Every structure is written in structure tokens, then in C-alpha cells.
Amino acid sequence: MSIPLLQKARIGAYIIRQQLSGRRRYPLVLMLEPLFRCNLACAGCGKIDYPDAILNQRLSVEQCLAAVDECGAPVVSIAGGEPLLHKEIDAIVSGIVARRKFVYLCTNALLLQKRLGLFRPSPYFVWSVHLDGDREMHDRSVCEEGVYERAVAAIRAAKTRGFRVNINCTLFNDADPERVARFFDQAGALGIDGITVSPGYAYERAPDQAH
Numbered sequence: 001m002s003i004p005l006l007q008k009a010r011i012g013a014y015i016i017r018q019q020l021s022g023r024r025r026y027p028l029v030l031m032l033e034p035l036f037r038c039n040l041a042c043a044g045c046g047k048i049d050y051p052d053a054i055l056n057q058r059l060s061v062e063q064c065l066a067a068v069d070e071c072g073a074p075v076v077s078i079a080g081g082e083p084l085l086h087k088e089i090d091a092i093v094s095g096i097v098a099r100r101k102f103v104y105l106c107t108n109a110l111l112l113q114k115r116l117g118l119f120r121p122s123p124y125f126v127w128s129v130h131l132d133g134d135r136e137m138h139d140r141s142v143c144e145e146g147v148y149e150r151a152v153a154a155i156r157a158a159k160t161r162g163f164r165v166n167i168n169c170t171l172f173n174d175a176d177p178e179r180v181a182r183f184f185d186q187a188g189a190l191g192i193d194g195i196t197v198s199p200g201y202a203y204e205r206a207p208d209q210a211h
Helices: 005-020 061-071 090-099 112-118 135-142 147-160 177-188
Strands: 027-034 075-078 100-108 123-130 164-171 195-198
Touching: 005 100, 027 061, 027 112, 061 090, 061 177, 075 090, 090 100, 090 112, 135 147, 135 177, 164 177, 177 195
Parallel strands: 027 075, 075 100, 100 123, 123 164, 164 195
Antiparallel strands: none
């Protein structure tokens, strides 16, 4: 698992241009959140208890693309909420890909197989599927049984259609290193293209403040 040569070359060229221009600080990744609404209620999430007036808000395609153009970063990570709940997420992705930005679409994968046909494989597009460990670990993390199996099935479906697929794994302070290592081996056997690991934080609005 490694970053493709095209992505390395384009990001490397971007960094060189910034340095030659004398810029000391510049964006590498735009974190784009078109919505906060989600179809899960994870105990560690810091967004799910916002009032409906906020959860029902959506950025338009035009607003999303304007943010991409204004930022200029070569990578766009689309998060949420659950981005696949956005009715125009395919147009948002295609608009960013047309700009030759590398798009990482973060998803819990519950809707991935249903909406997979709206997207086309591209070297500029990556599904980033949320998996916080093996079946027991992940289903406990998202507070719902069966989500792990649905995510794994969606990963297999996306890979079969030629998409790049990563997993993003959030680890909390009670994670067992050996168990996590075994999970990474299991995930690799699915043929995924990469793993992103991030620490879990005790978000102020999250129901679970113990980890």
C-alpha cells in the first residue's frame, strides 16, 4: 500500500511551486464538510447532538467548489456527517476531480453500495471508509451491530468496480496494539489501498467522554 506516483508527483510539484514563490505556509488538504447530518449515532462523535437547524444545513455544489478554488490545496477530504446523505455529493466530487484535486470521500459505507453507481473510478478519487477495528471493535465504536459487515461488503464492491479504497481508523486510549495490528492485516487482505489512523478525542459534545 502506497501513494500512487501521480499523486506524489502532483503534490510534490505543488509544494515546490509554493517554496519557489516564497510562501512559508500554505494548505495541503482542504477539510470540506458539506453537512453535519449522519445516519449513525456514534458515542464518540462531537456533532450528532447539534439542533436540527444545523444538522439540516447543506453546502451547495457551488459553495463547495468555491471553497476548493479559494483554498487551492491539492487534496480535498470530504467529511461530515455522512457525505453520502448529500443529494448532490456526486456533483461535488466530479467538480473537484475535474479540477485535478485528489478527493478522499469519507463514509461509514452504509449507503456506499446504493450510491456507488453515481461515481466513476479515477486516480483522483478515493473512498475513505470508516473502520475502527475488527467487527466487535467497530460495531461498539459506532453503537450499532452489523455496520462492520456492511462496510466490508461495500469495500469489496468498490474494489470490484475499480475504485481506490482506503480505510480511516480512529483509535481511542483503550485500543489494544496487538489487536489493532491483527485488524490492519485483515483490512490489508481486502485489497485496500491505504490506512489512515487518527487518535480519538473527547469532543465536547460527544456522549462518551471517557475515552
